[in-house]
Amino acid sequence: MKHGFVKAAALTPGIRVADTGYNAGQIKKNMDEAAEQGAKIIVFPELCITGYTCGDLFLQETLLEGAKEALKDIAAHTRGKDALIFVGLPLEMEGKLYNTAAVLHDGKILAFVPKATIPNYGEFYEVRHFAAGRKEAETILFDGEEIPFGTHILFRCDAIEGLQVGCEICEDIWAPDTPSTAHAVAGATVIVNLSASNETVGKDSYRADLVKSTSARLICGYVYSSAGEGESTQDLVFNGHNMIAENGTILAQARRFENESIYGEIDIHRLRHERRRMNTFVQDSKGYLVIPVHMEKEETCLTRTFDPLPFVPSDEARRNHRCNEILSIQSFGLKKRYEHTGAKTAVVGISGGLDSTLALLVTVRAFDMLGLPRENIHSVTMPCFGTTDRTYDNACKLAPTLGTTLSEVNIREAVSLHFKDIGQDSGNHDVTYENSQARERTQVLMDIANKVGGLVIGTGDMSELALGWATYNGDHMSMYGVNGGVPKTLVRHLVKYYADTCDNEELREVLLDVLDTPVSPELLPPVDGQISQKTEDLVGPYELHDFFLYYMLRCGFEPSKIYRLAKQSFAGQYEDAVILKWLKNFYRRFFQQQFKRSCLPDGPKVGSVAVSPRGDLRMPSDACATLWLEQVEAL
Incomplete structure (x- = not known):
């Protein structure tokens, strides 16, 4: 169960009502199949040893004894x-049936x-046969053994730190004060539900919403196993609507009316x-x-997938x-800043690239x-040594098409003079060569903003902020950063969405060409008129970095786990060595x-991952990466 994954199974055996011997055989068969699949938590439906629809037969000694013998088997x-296995049956204790x-x-x-x-409403009349379970655990004598009996029992599995399992049964999840709430507060990370929920029109979607929301x-993880084919259809139909959920997401869901076994990690x-x-x-x-429950530690074979583009x-x-x-979030954030400051003008440096667009x-x-x-x-384009005709033309088309005021400030001369002042060889295309351009552009924008x-x-x-791919006190700085909460993989889709919905063919053509342009800061001279400095060649593919960023910050995954999931998610697209390198x-x-993030300008958070030092990421600037890099080096 490496990296915290535990495989669960929700099974619906084909039963015969009141035939406990037959039902035990079906349960054992399903159990064997689940064990072969590597399931460590195996859940069967409510009262599946006898069948949920036995009615007054539950009061018969013969059925109750048959259920006991079947359970022993x-x-x-x-x-x-x-594996930890949950099976439903009627059981008598102190003259009452449970x-x-x-x-x-x-x-x-x-x-x-x-x-x-x-429940004792509508089609349900369980009060006729069963008493409500008590919370505090006591003991019951079963087959010569004293066995704990009560709702407030958890099962702690030692194979994964934090794996504790609680149990509730069918109607419990529908109640206003559910046992699962108490279980989770007590430390349960997985809740299992043995259910016999009959089918009526529209009930399946409500049931799924209930499991997801719980x-x-x-x-927590939630494993829901429901009765299906084999139950009596005298008045009701049961469809085997099995589900496995995790923190609001359905990991696996059975096809109804098929008694389908499902698995999920x-x-x-x-x-x-x-x-x-x-x-x-x-x-x-x-x-x-x-x-306590002892389980062997082993690597869980993953069948669930992880989206390569989580954003x-x-x-x-x-x-x-x-x-x-x-x-809307971005524009509303900027709107509020303007209402507060009383400013009436804006200055945007446009390069013809995705972010500035x-x-x-x-x-x-x-x-x-x-x-x-x-x-x-004021849309300001500031060509310099690395500017290509393509990005320059797109910048010049974009600004007037949107109805903004276009101005051009060629910074070649200013940067060249700056090189002379600081003794920088213009033929040396080092970081000073690149950053001098970025800082000059920021100075121009700031001064124009003062002017207007x-x-x-x-x-x-x-x-870019996550990787530090910004020039400190250059493009790193602004008066309000509208894109600071948007990952690169999503920027492209935002521009594409705008292009598809703008109802302006000229604007759409420009935006589509911007989308087709390689990502580049354009700080190095072009080669044969083409962009020579492609960002993803230098820092790595942004789809990989966004994948790493999401699962590190949002989920807290360790490097080895992220690497494992990345290999699975990008199989056939990137070789393992490439993923590990980046x-x-x-x-x-x-x-x-x-x-650089510690002095980040204000800007709106738009998703569940953010890097603002005033919000989601309170991280010291001099924290050491030793532990993380040691784990990466060991892969």
């Missing part, structure tokens, strides 16, 4: 199986967890990171019995909605919201360049 069958989950491991019955919420609210480390991050999640295990929704409709929402589009949108004329936006009484709008994006570069730059 099933428990013995678990011997040698390295709807329970028997919890099994390696040939033993670890505990009985009773259903806490007994896993999100409790920051729940990431315990990610859940623990999320709980650590959210200080409002407070744990209190008072009143709980915690039963970009793959579905077009969701992506378009996301783009519109981000543009997005910044200009956002500024235009903000000015339209404010009712300010677009000509008050406006604000300099920053263009740098979050991916992962090493990412960690080195991320730690070295924190000082």
Whole structure:
């Protein structure tokens, strides 16, 4: 279970109502299949040993004894199986009947967890047969053994730090005060639910929302196993709607009416990171019995996938909605800054590249919201040694097409004079050569802003800030950075969305050509008129860096885990050695360049990952990367 992944299974055996021997055979068969798949948490439906639809047969001694014998058979069958297994059956204690989950491991019955919420409305009449389970764990004598019995029991598995499993049964999740809430507060990171939820029109979507929202609210994994084919259809139909969820996301979901077995790998480390991050999640295990469960540590074979572009929704409709929402957040943030300062003009340095194009589009949108004329936006292009005709032409087309005021300040002479002042050889294309241009551009923009009484709008994006790919006190600085919360992989889609929805063919053509232009700071002279300095050749592909950034900051993953997931997500696109090279570069730059983020200009947060020192990333500028790089070097 390396890197915190535990494989769970939700199974629906084909049963016969009240035929406990047959049902035990089906349960054992399904259990064997799940064990072969590597499942460590195996969940069967509510009352599956007898069937949920037995009705008054639950009161028959013959059925209850048959259920006990079947459970003994099933428990013995678990011997040698390295899994925590949950099976439902009716069980009598002190003259009352309980709807329970028997919890099994390696040939033993670890505990009985009773259903806490007994429904008696609509098609349900469980109060006729069952009593509500008690919270505090007590013992019940079963087959000569004293077994814990109660709802407040957790199962702590030692193979993964933090893996604790709690159990609830069907209606419990529908109740206003769910047992799962108490379980999670007590430390459960996985909740299992043995269910027999019948099917009615529209109930499946509500049920799925319930499972998703519960896993999100409790920051846990949730394994839901439901009764299906084999239950009586005298009045109801059961469809085997099995689900496995993690923190608001459905990892696996069964096809209904097929008794389909499903599997999913729940990431315990990610859940623990999320709980650590959210200080409002407070744990209190008072009143709980915690039963230790030994499992062998092994690497879980992953069937779940990880999006190579975690910042970009793959579905077009969701992506378009996301783009519109981000543009609104950016422009509203800028709008507020203008309302506060009383400024009426803006200054944007435009290069013909993606970031400055997005910044200009956002500024235009903000000015339209404010009712300010677009000509008050001063679009400044500042060609120098590395500027190509393509980017220059696009900058010159973009500004007037949007209705802004275009001005050109050629900085060649100023930079050349600066080289003379500081003794820089213009033939030496080192970092001084490059940064002198970036700082000159920033000086020009700042001074023009003073002249016209406006604000300099920053263009740098979050991916550049993460890598420190910005000139300190150059393009690193502005009066408001609208792109500071937007990763590079998303910038492209924002510009594309604007192009597709602008209803201006001339503007659309310019934006599409900007999208087709290689990402470059254009600080080195072009070769044969073409861009000679391509950013991704120097710092690495931004799609890799955004992948690293997301899973490091948002999920708290360690380098070895990120590398493992990147190899899977980018298989066939990048060789393992290439991924490892840029992962090493990412960690080195991320730690070295924190000082640039520590004095970051104001700008709006737009997603769940941000690098502002005043918000999400309170990190010292002189923190050491030793631990992270040592792990990368060991890969």
